[in-house]
Amino acid sequence: MITNVHANERPSRFLKSRIENFAEALAFFTPMPQRQVAFLLQIDFWDWEMDEILYAVSNFGDREQAWRLSGRTADDLLGSQGILLRAKTRKSYGAAVQVTKVVAPLVDLRNLVDQWNDLVARCEALLDRGEIEKTLIVGGKVLQDLSKYRKTLTP
Numbered sequence: 001m002i003t004n005v006h007a008n009e010r011p012s013r014f015l016k017s018r019i020e021n022f023a024e025a026l027a028f029f030t031p032m033p034q035r036q037v038a039f040l041l042q043i044d045f046w047d048w049e050m051d052e053i054l055y056a057v058s059n060f061g062d063r064e065q066a067w068r069l070s071g072r073t074a075d076d077l078l079g080s081q082g083i084l085l086r087a088k089t090r091k092s093y094g095a096a097v098q099v100t101k102v103v104a105p106l107v108d109l110r111n112l113v114d115q116w117n118d119l120v121a122r123c124e125a126l127l128d129r130g131e132i133e134k135t136l137i138v139g140g141k142v143l144q145d146l147s148k149y150r151k152t153l154t155p
Helices: 013-029 033-041 043-058 060-068 071-080 087-092 106-124 129-137
Strands: 009-011 101-103
Touching: 009 013, 013 033, 013 043, 013 106, 033 043, 033 106, 043 060, 043 106, 060 101, 071 087
Parallel strands: 009 101
Antiparallel strands: none
């Protein structure tokens, strides 16, 4: 996957790898209806995994700031959590530890969301609209579509 970053930035290797691995799993399910049925049988698991990726990317900026803190600020933040550092460790830690800014792989995430929504749409095409209508008429509870599984990116 291609990620647009500036020369002094690089995408998070961890998030990029996580997105790429998840994209491979989605690609496995996409081409055949039999695999799409298997996906539907596991959709709550995959939906949870997708939400975890979205969450990890959405708050990545906060975590990235940890590389930019001075030793004293880091020590204060850790101390507020009851974690006390040795003075030598505190003095050696600082913003110079990470020269290249690490950014979330947003282009990759957008592509993953598109891939996810495409797979959900393919699975939705497998639904039996006639049976859904009959079930609803007699008061049964069924999903009319898979819209609750679609994902969007929030700025």
